[in-house]
Amino acid sequence: MSLENSTLVKLNNAGFKQNDKWLVEGVSLTVEKGKIVTLIGPNGSGKSTTAKIALGIYKNIEGTVEKYTNKVGYVPQKISIDWTLPLRVYDFMLLTEDIKDEAIDEALTLTGVMHLKNKNLGNLSGGEFQRVLIARAISKKPELLVLDEPVQGVDYTGEIALYELIKKISDTLNCGILLISHDLHTVMTATDHVVCLNGHVCCSGTPMDVAKNNEYKTLFGEQASQILSVYEHKHDHVHSEEGIKKN
Amino acid sequence: MLDDFFVRALIAGLGIALVTGPLGCFVVWRRLSYFGDTLSHSALLGVTMAYSFELNIALSVFIISSVIALILIQLQKKTNLPGDALLGLLAHSSLAVGLVVIGFLTFIRFDIMGLLFGDILAVTTNDIFIIWTGGAVILTVLKLIWKPLFASTVNYELAEAEGLNPDRAKAIFTILMAAVIAISIKMVGLLLITGMLIIPAAMARNISDSPQKMVLFSVIGGLLSVLLGLFSSLEFNTSSGPSIIMAALVLFILSLLNIKQSIKLKN
Numbered sequence: 103m104s105l106e107n108s109t110l111v112k113l114n115n116a117g118f119k120q121n122d123k124w125l126v127e128g129v130s131l132t133v134e135k136g137k138i139v140t141l142i143g144p145n146g147s148g149k150s151t152t153a154k155i156a157l158g159i160y161k162n163i164e165g166t167v168e169k170y171t172n173k174v175g176y177v178p179q180k181i182s183i184d185w186t187l188p189l190r191v192y193d194f195m196l197l198t199e200d201i202k203d204e205a206i207d208e209a210l211t212l213t214g215v216m217h218l219k220n221k222n223l224g225n226l227s228g229g230e231f232q233r234v235l236i237a238r239a240i241s242k243k244p245e246l247l248v249l250d251e252p253v254q255g256v257d258y259t260g261e262i263a264l265y266e267l268i269k270k271i272s273d274t275l276n277c278g279i280l281l282i283s284h285d286l287h288t289v290m291t292a293t294d295h296v297v298c299l300n301g302h303v304c305c306s307g308t309p310m311d312v313a314k315n316n317e318y319k320t321l322f323g324e325q326a327s328q329i330l331s332v333y334e335h336k337h338d339h340v341h342s343e344e345g346i347k348k349n
Numbered sequence: 350m351l352d353d354f355f356v357r358a359l360i361a362g363l364g365i366a367l368v369t370g371p372l373g374c375f376v377v378w379r380r381l382s383y384f385g386d387t388l389s390h391s392a393l394l395g396v397t398m399a400y401s402f403e404l405n406i407a408l409s410v411f412i413i414s415s416v417i418a419l420i421l422i423q424l425q426k427k428t429n430l431p432g433d434a435l436l437g438l439l440a441h442s443s444l445a446v447g448l449v450v451i452g453f454l455t456f457i458r459f460d461i462m463g464l465l466f467g468d469i470l471a472v473t474t475n476d477i478f479i480i481w482t483g484g485a486v487i488l489t490v491l492k493l494i495w496k497p498l499f500a501s502t503v504n505y506e507l508a509e510a511e512g513l514n515p516d517r518a519k520a521i522f523t524i525l526m527a528a529v530i531a532i533s534i535k536m537v538g539l540l541l542i543t544g545m546l547i548i549p550a551a552m553a554r555n556i557s558d559s560p561q562k563m564v565l566f567s568v569i570g571g572l573l574s575v576l577l578g579l580f581s582s583l584e585f586n587t588s589s590g591p592s593i594i595m596a597a598l599v600l601f602i603l604s605l606l607n608i609k610q611s612i613k614l615k616n
Contacts, residue, residue: 157510176510183503187378188557197500198511222558248510 108135109170110246110278116155116165125151127164128302131295133246133278138269140281140289142312143299144321149282150179152299153248156280171246175239177232179250179282189223191215191234199242209241210234212267214260228255236264240271247271250282261285265292286322355583357477358469358536362575362593364480365533365545368487370568372529373550374560375522376543378502383433384421385543387440389530391417392539393447396464400457401450407479407531414527417443422523467538467590469582476535483532487525494518499560538590548597549574555604570600 110133117127126148133139133156141149154160155167157176183189195206210216213233218226226234232255239247249268253261269292272279283289289296290309297306298318305315312318376385395410402409417439424435451459463471491498494517501508501515508515530542537545553566578593585592 154506154510157506159506159509172512174511176507178504178506178510181504181507184378184380186380186554187503188554188559188563189503190559193559193561194503197503198496198508198513200496242511 109133109168110135111156111170111280112168113152113156114166114168116152116163116167118151118155118160118163124301126155126299126301129155129165129297129299130303131297131306133280135245135278136272136276137294138272138279138281138292139295139297140283140293141297141299142283142286142289142322143304147299148301149299150250152297153250153280153282157248169246171244173242173245175242175244175247177235177239177247177249177252179254181235183223185224191218191221191223191226194223194234195238195241197238201241205241205243206237209237212240213237213264229257229260232256233260233264236267240275243275243277245277247277247279249279251284252281253283253285261288268292354470354472355579357472357474358579358589359575361472361477361480361536362469362579362589363572364477364484365529365536366549366571366575367568368484368529369533369545370549370553370571371488371491371564372525373546373548373571374553374564374567375498375502376526376546377550377554381526382543382547383436383440385526385530385546387421387436387443388414388417388527389534389539389542390440391443391447392530392534392542393464394443394450395447395531396534396539397447397450397454400454400459405479406535407476407483410534411527411531413443414530415524418523418527462588463538464534465538465540465590466588467536467541467593469536469579469589471535480532480536483528487528487532490521491525494521498522536589537593538588541590541594544594544597545571545574548594548601552597552601552604555601570597573600 112132113129116129118125129152131139141152143149151160155163157174158167158169191210192206195201195209207216210219213236215230215233215237218230218234223231223234232253236249236252239249252268253264256264265288268279268281271277281293290313293309295306296309296312298304298312298315298321300321304317304321305312376382391413392410395413396406398404398413399406399409421435421439424430425432428435451461460468497508497513497515497518500513501518505515529546533542533545549570550563550567552570553563557563557566574593574597577596579589581587581596582589582592
């Protein structure tokens with residue numbers, strides 16, 4: 103175990119090269135119990151790659167990954183399921199671990215897809231399938247949850263509810279979450295630590311730190327920065343000037 | 350009872366169907382039918398080895414098929430050729446080498462037809478023993494690796510991310526494939542073993558809505574195919590392998606009728 107017992111996974115200067123092209127390099131980050139770390143960045147900036155490095159899916163990486171848990175739940179960004187397999191939602195829930203029926207029902211209810219339990223996985227809509235993916239990942243009661251664009255294709259109200267659920271899970275299960283999201287607004291409301299990627303770590307810190315960062319502003323534009331400030335106003339009722347001082 | 354060649358063939362055939370049922374589902378799910386062909390073509394070389402060095406046929410076929418599988422994995426790492434080209438390369442070259450070696454073994458009389466298409470007259474009590482113990486081992490191992498193998502069949506990255514070690518499961522499954530070919534070669538014949546793996550599983554897919562059901566129906570389909578095939582083989586004096594595969598084909602066609610009906614019902 104590590105010196106800090108709360109550490110779940112730690113990347114030290116990690117990178118991955120495919121066909122002589124760096125997908126991402128020099129990433130250092132730590133996910134701890136009960137904390138949400140969010141990766142943001144433009145398309146092709148290496149967010150999913152970083153998640154896969156943390157999960158140990160890529161083998162020949164630069165740098166090191168220290169993983170201190172085997173209880174992992176993963177919602178991949180892209181998942182292609184071969185329809186030569188007859189697979190119901192129920193079968194899919196049991197894919198990597200034999201969990202109790204009550205736990206399955208609980209997770210499916212939390213993500214609002216209990217009624218699909220006996221449906222064939224191939225007949226679900228994109229949003230429904232995404233909810234099933236999240237349910238499967240949380241039903242295992244994992245210590246580390248890796249969510250790669252978990253609410254893609256989910257309707258707007260569902261999106262908010264699912265992000266609230268994710269936040270709740272991190273509190274109640276005390277699990278660490280590595281989240282990839284393109285929705286800056288949501289990112290900033292629930293996240294403890296933000297890592298902004300663009301092939302490398304361009305900046306990282308608390309949501310407010312990142313929002314004030316100049317590199318972040320060039321990547322996402324001035325407006326994105328304002329979203330964050332507005333948010334911080336709304337919730338903490340402090341002015342951004344003081345916000346900086348506080349941090 | 351085991352004195353009767355037909356009873357021996359039945360017991361052997363049913364034993365094989367019990368094993369090819371579940372394995373066949375994975376062959377269909379993982380799209381390995383051509384891989385199965387490659388292994389079974391290489392089995393001819395295994396048979397010639399068995400005759401040359403007076404080894405047990407099943408053991409010799411198992412060893413050669415495993416070696417071919419290992420060579421395939423190495424070739425995949427070392428070349429940029431697509432998988433099907435490599436499989437074709439190995440299938441036909443091992444078949445060719447096997448046939449050439451047979452040509453040299455002039456001192457042994459080969460029943461090539463029996464080798465290619467199966468021969469129920471050739472099943473001995475010893476074969477039954479090999480099929481049932483080998484089959485029991487294969488099914489036990491498959492049960493042990495079921496979770497990681499199935500999970501990685503659905504999605505490799507999920508299985509890997511959640512700590513199931515899919516690579517190990519895949520390697521073990523490859524060995525199981527070699528083993529099932531080794532135990533069924535005498536009965537079904539090396540040209541038709543893949544059919545025994547695929548056709549009952551394909552039939553089962555048509556009428557199943559869950560993986561467990563598909564495995565169950567695949568086993569039942571295989572057992573029925575062996576029964577129907579062997580009885581008609583006895584009745585019409587045909588080779589056992591083709592008769593069994595034809596019976597499986599008939600079952601497959603019947604399962605298609607079932608699909609048509611259910612589509613009509615939906616409309």
